[in-house]
Amino acid sequence: MVITSSKRSEEKINSFSEELKAQFGVDVKVCAANLEEPTAVESLVSWIDRQNVDISYLVNNAGFGISGHKFQDYDMQKCKDMLQVNIMALTELLGVYVPRMVARGSGSILNVSSIAAYIIPHGLEAAYSSSKVYVRALSECISDDLRGTGVSCTHVAPGTTRTEFFHTAGLQNHSKIEKMYMEADEVAAIGFHAMMARKDVVVPGLINKAIRSLIYLSPSRRLTAKISGSVLS
Secondary structure, rough: EEEEEOHHHHHHHHHHHHHHHHHHHOOEEEEOOOOOOOOOHHHHHHHHOOOOOOOOEEEEEOOOOOOOOOHHHOOOHHHHHHHHHHHHHHHHHHHHHHHHHHHHHHHEEEEOOOOOHHHHOOOOOOOHHHHHHHHHHHHHHHHHHHHOOOOEEEEEOOOOOOHHHHHOOOOEEEEEEHHOEOOHHHHHHHHHHHHHHOEEEOOOHHHHHHHHHHHOOOOOOOHHHHHHHHHHO
């Protein structure tokens, strides 16, 4: 098993790896990588190959957002960094490991999208929601491409989850969505079981399922943007 995260979370994943080793007796290798750097995936894959690890299950969970700001007010460098992580790093990892899985005839992929991928236009979260639209679309297309290969691709589209996401995204006050939070371990379990069941997509939580359904009934794109933006303002 290989776990990777940003260098700022290196201490956490090292601690987590020790828990996994103690609880399950598995060999866990840890590599901190800054996926905002364009060459990070190439370096990460080279490191994994040197460990002689075959990746049978690929979970693309790395990502961050920019919330509570209109696009014209973005720090463009932060936006570029976000797109590098959310889109390019994910795509590169898929580009490496999907062909290997297909050649082997087995494997499963879990990409973490977001309920934001269904809420378009999305107020005050333009680039983040757009990046997750890409993850959603790519995942569903890859899932179709993989039919008959023995390899599956699932994407999980969670809503608000109790992590450091909104703090990292720059949203100082997120009390409006406090009651909508799901716990991270619950979302992870739902995504894992969907991957193992080889589903194309899973949306955790009744509220998020309702949001996805209601979006298609919205009488106005402006209304969709206004309501979604109101919870981030």
